[in-house]
Amino acid sequence: MIVSQTEFRGALLDGARERPIGLVDEKGRAAGRRFDVYRNNVAVSLTEALSQGFPTIAKLIGEENFNAVAGIFLRQSPPASPLMMHYGAGFPEFLEGFAPLQHLGYLADVARLELALRRSYHAADATPIAPDALGEIDPMQLGNVVMTFAPAVELLHSPWPLHAIWAYNMQGGPKPQAVAQDVLITRAEFDPMPYALPAGGLAAMTALTAGNPLGEAAAIGANSAPDFDLGALLALLLQGNAITSISITP
Amino acid sequence: MLDDTPRFAKLPNRPGVGYKPQHYSDLISDAGDVGWLEIHAENYMGSGGRPLAQLRHLAERFPISVHGVGLSIGGEGALDPEHLARLQHLVDWLNPTVFSEHLAWSTHDGAFLNDLLPLPYTQATLTRVADHIDQLQNAIGRQMMLENPSSYLAFEESTWSEPDFLREVANRTGCGLLLDVNNVFVSATNLHYDPKDYISDYPLDKVGEIHLGGHDEDEDDHGRPLLIDSHGKAVVDPVWALLDHTLALSGPRPVLIEWDNDVPDWPELHAEASRASTALAKVPA
Numbered sequence: 382m383i384v385s386q387t388e389f390r391g392a393l394l395d396g397a398r399e400r401p402i403g404l405v406d407e408k409g410r411a412a413g414r415r416f417d418v419y420r421n422n423v424a425v426s427l428t429e430a431l432s433q434g435f436p437t438i439a440k441l442i443g444e445e446n447f448n449a450v451a452g453i454f455l456r457q458s459p460p461a462s463p464l465m466m467h468y469g470a471g472f473p474e475f476l477e478g479f480a481p482l483q484h485l486g487y488l489a490d491v492a493r494l495e496l497a498l499r500r501s502y503h504a505a506d507a508t509p510i511a512p513d514a515l516g517e518i519d520p521m522q523l524g525n526v527v528m529t530f531a532p533a534v535e536l537l538h539s540p541w542p543l544h545a546i547w548a549y550n551m552q553g554g555p556k557p558q559a560v561a562q563d564v565l566i567t568r569a570e571f572d573p574m575p576y577a578l579p580a581g582g583l584a585a586m587t588a589l590t591a592g593n594p595l596g597e598a599a600a601i602g603a604n605s606a607p608d609f610d611l612g613a614l615l616a617l618l619l620q621g622n623a624i625t626s627i628s629i630t631p
Numbered sequence: 632m633l634d635d636t637p638r639f640a641k642l643p644n645r646p647g648v649g650y651k652p653q654h655y656s657d658l659i660s661d662a663g664d665v666g667w668l669e670i671h672a673e674n675y676m677g678s679g680g681r682p683l684a685q686l687r688h689l690a691e692r693f694p695i696s697v698h699g700v701g702l703s704i705g706g707e708g709a710l711d712p713e714h715l716a717r718l719q720h721l722v723d724w725l726n727p728t729v730f731s732e733h734l735a736w737s738t739h740d741g742a743f744l745n746d747l748l749p750l751p752y753t754q755a756t757l758t759r760v761a762d763h764i765d766q767l768q769n770a771i772g773r774q775m776m777l778e779n780p781s782s783y784l785a786f787e788e789s790t791w792s793e794p795d796f797l798r799e800v801a802n803r804t805g806c807g808l809l810l811d812v813n814n815v816f817v818s819a820t821n822l823h824y825d826p827k828d829y830i831s832d833y834p835l836d837k838v839g840e841i842h843l844g845g846h847d848e849d850e851d852d853h854g855r856p857l858l859i860d861s862h863g864k865a866v867v868d869p870v871w872a873l874l875d876h877t878l879a880l881s882g883p884r885p886v887l888i889e890w891d892n893d894v895p896d897w898p899e900l901h902a903e904a905s906r907a908s909t910a911l912a913k914v915p916a
Binding site: 382383384385386387389390393394403404405406407409410412413414415416418419422423426427430459460461462463464465466502503504505506532533568571572 | 676785
């Protein structure tokens with residue numbers, strides 16, 4: 382019997398399917414449990430990859446639940462490439478649609494945060510501007526400053542206390558309060574760090590990343606939140622080595 | 632690109648270890664008996680950050696072997712052109728001392744299964760594997776080494792023995808071979824043959840690197856031992872004995888300790904490398 386890779390793969394990911402005929406031991410007897418070694422290797426290695434990639438989710442729902450959820454996800458969404466560092470890109474949407482976890486509405490955003498942390502970790506290196514570079518700009522021109530950002534910078538919008546949920550579980554931070562938190566991720570050197578954006582910060586950052594000058598971005602931030610604090614946002618960006626160039630628009 | 636020509640022309644006939652980031656500072660401060668490092672290609676395909684920065688530093692001090700675990704050389708489908716390009720990019724940038732991959736498949740119909748899956752040794756497989764190796768060697772512009780798998784089962788349809796199959800692949804493509812002695816021990820136990828016969832049949836003159844690793848023990852449906860290649864513990868005594876047997880026939884070779892799961896602290900890993908160093912010291916050059 383010839384065993385095709387389509388048949389092998391099908392039986393590998395579906396424990397209810399018969400093991401392929403034509404796989405044998407040295408006496409020609411059906412492979413039986415020998416085939417299950419591959420089934421187990423695939424399930425265990427992909428579950429481990431997900432658990433390493435989504436440690437906050439694993440902590441939030443517990444290891445046993447996580448392994449069960451991962452077992453379902455990996456069978457319907459096996460990796461599309463050998464780059465395990467990116468595996469699980471579809472996990473947030475999967476969690477959103479997964480009925481038994483509907484009561485934990487924040488899980489998908491936490492998974493998005495963990496994906497963004499991984500992207501940031503592997504993003505290209507970039508040289509930040511000098512810490513005093515903004516201070517050297519003529520104050521009259523500050524509103525015309527346009528910025529570019531490091532590839533490791535990530536922005537996330539969430540209706541949940543996203544940063545606090547992450548910090549509570551991963552850093553021993555205080556118990557999350559019921560407030561919406563948008564998140565900025567920067568990577569000062571090699572370790573990405575998430576920060577809660579100040580009110581209006583996401584709107585201002587979205588404007589800046591789209592190439593709008595600082596003055597316009599500040600107005601957009603203030604429009605979005607009356608107490609928007611441009612100084613606090615700039616401090617976060619500078620401390621995280623997030624800004625890679627500044628120039629003045631004519 | 633770091634260098635025009637590899638900084639280290641060949642792997643030394645010394646122990647190497649599979650590189651784990653938790654051993655970075657130990658390796659930089661005192662590598663002891665460890666003379667070279669192996670990395671898994673797919674872990675260094677990000678755009679930047681700590682993995683590439685560490686690798687850049689290590690490549691200045693150690694010969695590096697790049698070991699691919701995801702190309703699916705035995706896959707029925709075409710090689711993934713994007714992955715070939717990523718391998719080419721990594722090899723161009725790092726200019727490693729050697730490159731190796733596996734006689735196995737891992738990708739089918741767009742799904743990467745993250746395991747080294749077995750192949751029937753037939754004429755059709757031979758043609759396909761040789762074509763894929765040609766493609767890879769052309770892409771990276773250098774010779775690769777192909778590694779023997781660990782087997783838990785056999786294919787009824789196979790018409791070649793594994794050593795004969797590997798020899799023929801090497802003859803057709805000009806690739807070198809990587810001999811994993813633990814895999815030989817695991818396969819020989821699981822399929823009930825003498826591992827020394829396998830070593831005798833293996834084209835040792837084509838072997839540019841030897842692997843050693845730990846395995847787990849289970850049982851098949853008939854209560855007989857079923858060994859599983861886990862890379863999660865120390866190398867067992869019978870595998871060290873098989874290494875001695877192999878080195879006596881092959882002469883000295885670069886010997887790698889693979890420990891990928893439940894990774895130990897540096898002293899424990901280094902002790903394995905020292906044991907390989909002792910084994911190599913017994914072999915006339």
